[in-house]
Amino acid sequence: MADQDSGRAAVKRQSTRFLLLYALAVAGGAVAYVPFLTILLPVRVESMAGGESVGWLAYAAxxxxxxxxxxxxxxxxxxxxxxxxxxxxxxxxVIxxxxxxxxxxxxxxATLLGLLVLWQLGLNMxxxxxxxxxxxxxxxxQKGLLGGLLAFAPAMGALSGAVLTIPGMLSADMRMVAVAAIVATCVLPVLLFGRPVALPDLLAATTSQRNLHSGDRRRLVARMWVARLLVQIAEAALFAYLYLWLRSINPDIGDDDAAQIFFGVLFLTVPVSMLVGRWMDRNDRPIxxxxxxAGISALALLGMAAAPDLALALAGYAVFGxxxxxxxxxxTAQTLRVLPRPESRGRDLGIFNLTNTVPSPIMSVLTIMLVPVFGFAGLFGLLAGLSGxxxxILLTAKRASKT
Structure with missing residues (x-):
């Protein structure tokens, strides 16, 4: 009987092979856009628009x-x-x-914006x-473990940007080709060799599961959505303007320097996310x-706003990043715990993904309004308030059932 019980318990866990290949595929998705949007696109826009590059980037975002x-x-x-x-x-x-x-x-x-829209359609497919x-x-x-593994994605995106921008390694045009090749190498293995363990319970939530503490669950979903939106507005600003912000402090900063700084910060994210994710699983405290x-992010942004020199600015960015x-x-992983309808999971995650995409136009408006008047310090001060x-919102949230 004990062996049967342990066998049933084992079936409830996904295979390590699939988790690793899935994390590699998500990392490939990050490689598809991180080096392009953080480094390659700003560099190209700066070469085309010169002093109007901030405005161009805002339109593109x-x-x-x-x-x-x-x-x-x-x-x-x-x-x-x-x-x-x-x-x-x-x-x-492929697309x-x-x-x-x-x-x-x-x-x-016009051509840049048109191709960018089509690329975004294919990327989100x-x-x-x-x-x-x-x-x-x-x-x-295993959601905490999954969240820790997903931290490899931005680190891989940053690493690809750091490698691709090594001076003299690749031309600007060949960097695009290299990104596409890296993405395919990361994503194809899970499609070809993933073979996930079938977990039927994840595909058929019962009526009782859907109704359990439904009011608390809806409120928690709303809080998680709003909290991620607020943090993502700050992250999107640094994502799009890190290169230009660093150059405003020190004009000698190059695109390779920005990429290496970005990677160095994200590399540290991986072990920290793994440790915190395992703690979440063991203690069942996901929120x-x-x-x-989010609170530490707010403090780091205040430090960046007040930083008098490049060293302190980079220290603040390191903590924030x-x-x-x-x-x-x-x-990202814990969101799956509060969206219990498997028949509409893709659509619902798409709605949650608005917290990733809506911040870009919001950030663009804030940047255009604040940076010309108050500089990046004024922008970072506002972003600190949003992260705070x-x-x-999260620390005062009431948990729904075991969520």
């Missing part, structure tokens, strides 16, 4: 965010209907890779079903660490 929002919900919903995420992931991989390479031909703002696939395959008792990391990415990695509010 705005239209890209709208396209990504619509595509993420739409393709998530379509993958719900077909009940097979893998074909959508493969199609998005986004082709369009990323095509972006090399953009030589004016891959990313949305990929995110929902985790909800179909990873049980709650508390999210509130703490570390804790904000720990927050985002773990939040996210901390309060």
């Amino acid at each position: 705005f239209v890209g965010a709208i396209a990504a929002s619509v595509a993420n919900i739409g393709f998530g919903w379509l993958s719900d209907l077909t009940r097979d995420r893998r074909y959508w992931i493969l199609g998005g991989l 986004s890779s082709i369009l990323l390479v095509a972006l090399r031909s953009a030589d004016d703002l 891959m990313l949305s079903p990929l995110a929902a696939w985790a909800g179909d395959t990873v049980p709650d008792q 508390f660490p999210l509130g703490i990391t 570390l804790v904000s990415h720990v927050f985002l990695s773990l939040h 509010l996210a901390c309060v």
Whole structure:
């Protein structure tokens, strides 16, 4: 009897092989956009627009965010209907890779924005079903571990940016081709060799599960959505303007320097996220660490706003980058705990993904309004207030059942 019980318990856990290959695929998704949006696109825009580069980047962030929002919900919903995420992931991989390479031909703002919109559509055809696939395959008792593994994604994205921008290694056009090749190398293994353990309970939530503390659950979902939105506004600002902010402090900073700083910060995110994620699983406290990391992010942004020199500015960014990415990695996994409807998981995650895309136009407006008048210090002060509010929202949240 004991052996039978242990066998049933083992079935409730996903295989380590699938978790690792899935994390590699998510890392490939990050490689698809992190080096492009943080380094390659700003560098190209600066070479094309010169002194108008901040405005150009704001327009690019705005239209890209709208396209990504619509595509993420739409393709998530379509993958719900077909009940097979893998074909959508493969199609998005192919389309986004082709369009990323095509972006090399953009030589004016209109062409750049048009190709950027199409690329966002293809990219989210891959990313949305990929995110929902985790909800179909990873049980709650491994969500913390999953969140820790997902921290590899931004680190891989930053590493690719640091490598691709090594001076003299690749031309600007060949960097796009290299990104597409790396993404395919990361994503294809889970599609070909993943073979996840079937966990039927994750695909068929019962009526009692859906109704259990439904009011508390809805309120928790709303709090998690708003808190992530607030932190993501701050993260999006640094994501898009890290390079330009560093150059405003020290004009000698190059694109390779920015990429290496970005990677160094995110590399530290991985072990910290793994440790915190395991703590969440063992103690069944998924919300508390999210509130703490949001609060530390607010303090780090205040430090960046007040930093008098490059050394202190980088120290503030290191703390912010570390804790904000720990927050985002773990939040992504814990979101799956509060969305209990498997038949609409892709669509619902697409709606939650608005917290990733809506911040870009908000951040763009804030940047255009604040930076010309108050500089980046004024912007970071406001962002600190938003992250502090996210901390309060999460730490005062009432848990729904065992969520």
